[in-house]
Amino acid sequence: MAAWTWRFEKADGTEVQPAVQPEEFTTQGDAESWLGEHWKALAEGGADQVRIFEDAAEVYGPMSLHAEAS
Secondary structure, three states, X not given: OOOEEEEEEOOOOOEOOOOOOOOOXXXXXXXXXXXXXXXXXXXXXXXXXXXXXXXXEEEEEEEEOXXXXX
């Protein structure tokens, strides 16, 4: 079974420890729902962007955790 995990990064791509510790997720939807619930705390804790992985393969990213300026 695939494991979906997040990598948390500064804007320059340096990995950082997340302010909220994620679990390993069994579906992409569960992983994305978790991020939707915790993105603000993650950004406030020092993460600027995330990447999502299915096992060792990067699915997409980097995705900013900062709201778009209008």
